[in-house]
Amino acid sequence: MSANRPLNDAEAAAALDWYRAAGVDLAVLDEPVDRFAASVVPPRSRPAPVLVPQPGSVEMPVVAASLSADPAETRALAAGASTLDELRAIMNAYEGCTLKKRATQLCFADGNPEAEIMLVGEGPGEQEDIQGKPFVGRAGQLLDRMLAAIGLDRTKVYIANMVPWRPPGNRDPSPEELALCAPFLHRQVELVAPKFLVTLGNVPTKALFETSLGITRTRGQWRDLTVGSHATRALATLHPAYLLRTPGAKALAWQDMLSLKRAIG
Numbered sequence: 001m002s003a004n005r006p007l008n009d010a011e012a013a014a015a016l017d018w019y020r021a022a023g024v025d026l027a028v029l030d031e032p033v034d035r036f037a038a039s040v041v042p043p044r045s046r047p048a049p050v051l052v053p054q055p056g057s058v059e060m061p062v063v064a065a066s067l068s069a070d071p072a073e074t075r076a077l078a079a080g081a082s083t084l085d086e087l088r089a090i091m092n093a094y095e096g097c098t099l100k101k102r103a104t105q106l107c108f109a110d111g112n113p114e115a116e117i118m119l120v121g122e123g124p125g126e127q128e129d130i131q132g133k134p135f136v137g138r139a140g141q142l143l144d145r146m147l148a149a150i151g152l153d154r155t156k157v158y159i160a161n162m163v164p165w166r167p168p169g170n171r172d173p174s175p176e177e178l179a180l181c182a183p184f185l186h187r188q189v190e191l192v193a194p195k196f197l198v199t200l201g202n203v204p205t206k207a208l209f210e211t212s213l214g215i216t217r218t219r220g221q222w223r224d225l226t227v228g229s230h231a232t233r234a235l236a237t238l239h240p241a242y243l244l245r246t247p248g249a250k251a252l253a254w255q256d257m258l259s260l261k262r263a264i265g
Contacts, residue, residue, distance in 0.1 A: 069096045071179045078187035084113055087187055091164060097180055099165035099173075104129045106165065109188065110136075111158040117264065118194035119143075120185065121161045121239065122203040123173050129166035134159045139240035143200075146240065146253065150261040158192050160185060162204050178207055186228035196263060197225060197232045201239025209236065220256050222263070235260060
């Protein structure tokens, strides 16, 4: 069989699916392209306010951020949200994060915003990007089972991520992306005001606990944590995706779940 034979339709579709899952979003052309030169664009003026209607209220102006990718700007934008609906609208209008350009949609949150328990993950995966909700893939199904084991479900917790748009290929968010999106997550925590905060995995634990220690050295430990202006008790545990790859670590995660159960009473 020739290695250079044309692919049939099924093979071509399978190859495209593989490239998409790996985060490939540009085709390779016959001639080289200087992407650095192409990325240099004239400064753009700030977009005019976008009017986003809120249910049962008058229209509210939401300022769509410029392309400056400045964390100070996202802090100002996040601070302007007085409700979760307003924050979602602001994030939908924001254009300063390159992750958004490759993502299908915003993955804002799931669960009960009145819950006393908030879970924070790393970022959306493929299924989360498609459905617009955090933890709906295989890792999310495992998380549901973990919660059910201590009498919880998504009506009793609120779930969000450090970054609300999917990183290509499910890679870790970069430090710059985390710094840019952190104000949005911090404002979510302030608005939900959870009594207990659970970080899932390395990325949210390091970011919110402000530590360089890995998750295996921080998991299972309760900390008094202040996120934005909200003080809460926080517990780090292993990410469900890690547990799928390392089933032997489930016993450690179970200890953490039991610790959470004891804390909530």
